[in-house]
Amino acid sequence: MQELLTVRGLTRRYDRFTLDHIDFSLPCGSIMGLMGDNGAGKTTTLKLILNLIRRDEGEVLVFGKDNITCEREIKEEIGVVFDECHFSDLLRPADLGRIFSQVYQNWDSASYKALLDRFALPGRAEIKTLSRGMKMKLSLACALAHHPRFLILDEATGGLDPVARSELLDLLLEFIQDESRSVLVSSHIISDLERICDTIGYLHEGRMVFCQEKDALLERLGVLHCGEGDLALLEPEFLLRVRRHQFGCDALVECRESIRNRHPDWALDRATLEEIMLFYAKGEER
Numbered sequence: 001m002q003e004l005l006t007v008r009g010l011t012r013r014y015d016r017f018t019l020d021h022i023d024f025s026l027p028c029g030s031i032m033g034l035m036g037d038n039g040a041g042k043t044t045t046l047k048l049i050l051n052l053i054r055r056d057e058g059e060v061l062v063f064g065k066d067n068i069t070c071e072r073e074i075k076e077e078i079g080v081v082f083d084e085c086h087f088s089d090l091l092r093p094a095d096l097g098r099i100f101s102q103v104y105q106n107w108d109s110a111s112y113k114a115l116l117d118r119f120a121l122p123g124r125a126e127i128k129t130l131s132r133g134m135k136m137k138l139s140l141a142c143a144l145a146h147h148p149r150f151l152i153l154d155e156a157t158g159g160l161d162p163v164a165r166s167e168l169l170d171l172l173l174e175f176i177q178d179e180s181r182s183v184l185v186s187s188h189i190i191s192d193l194e195r196i197c198d199t200i201g202y203l204h205e206g207r208m209v210f211c212q213e214k215d216a217l218l219e220r221l222g223v224l225h226c227g228e229g230d231l232a233l234l235e236p237e238f239l240l241r242v243r244r245h246q247f248g249c250d251a252l253v254e255c256r257e258s259i260r261n262r263h264p265d266w267a268l269d270r271a272t273l274e275e276i277m278l279f280y281a282k283g284e285e286r
């Protein structure tokens with residue numbers, strides 16, 4: 001499958017934080033979710049891809065082209081939604097349509113109008129009168145109306161109610177249907193990522209702990225509920241992380257089926273993405 005985005009060794013150093021040699025790629029026709037706790041480096045990664053901040057090391061290729069030397073060309077085909085609406089409060093959606101038609105060669109006024117209608121957004125209302133969710137939908141309409149091939153969303157579902165969120169997720173699935181377009185989305189709403197993503201990248205303290213195909217990941221990993229005695233019997237190569245509590249321990253394990261075959265009477269469940277994230281954020285290595 002052709003790669004739409006390739007990130008290699010991407011590094012950005014701040015005084016108290018380093019995004020540390022991040023590697024991942026995103027094939028055409030797929031959705032990748034970036035999850036991670038506050039300050040893990042998700043926004044930094046997205047800003048580096050968009051060349052909004054300077055990288056210290058590494059390489060970013062979008063559509064096979066360097067994101068710095070080919071920035072103008074690449075940005076024609078990228079749509080971006082950040083968690084806050086950055087448009088002036090005094091403008092109206094109709095004004096944005098006129099402004100963006102001067103910015104993007106491919107701006108499609110009819111498509112913009114259709115998106116405003118789809119999101120029930122009034123073209124002539126000042127942006128300051130729109131709710132947070134409506135502003136988010138407006139950002140999305142602006143991000144989509146020039147027919148980008150690559151959509152980047154940073155916490156874009158945060159301000160939306162469950163129905164609007166569900167509509168947005170459907171729209172993202174629709175967006176990638178023709179197999180030539182892709183989405184990179186960061187979110188704290190892990191259930192949203194679990195629902196739509198093909199690949200999940202988990203950032204923790206500036207490092208990519210894993211970046212894997214979601215179905216394979218959920219098929220492979222498991223959560224074992226046991227006491228210290230059983231934990232000592234578990235083959236060490238299967239053990240990823242442990243969380244100890246008053247009544248025993250929970251262990252994040254891999255090769256779930258092999259463990260089930262060897263220890264059929266153990267309490268072994270599938271792991272959710274949220275559990276996996278908690279194990280890496282809060283668990284111990286052994």
Ligand SMILES: Nc1ncnc2c1ncn2[C@@H]1O[C@H](COP(=O)(O)OP(=O)(O)OP(=O)(O)O)[C@@H](O)[C@H]1O
Nearest residue numbers: 014015016017036037038039040041042043044045
């Ligand atoms: N301009 C800056 N100067 C110094 N440090 C910065 C700067 N921008 C970001 N950081 C630091 O980089 C780290 C990662 O921030 P980033 O915004 O990428 O995290 P995040 O994963 O998006 O977090 P959240 O989920 O809270 O939005 C944080 O520790 C932040 O303080």
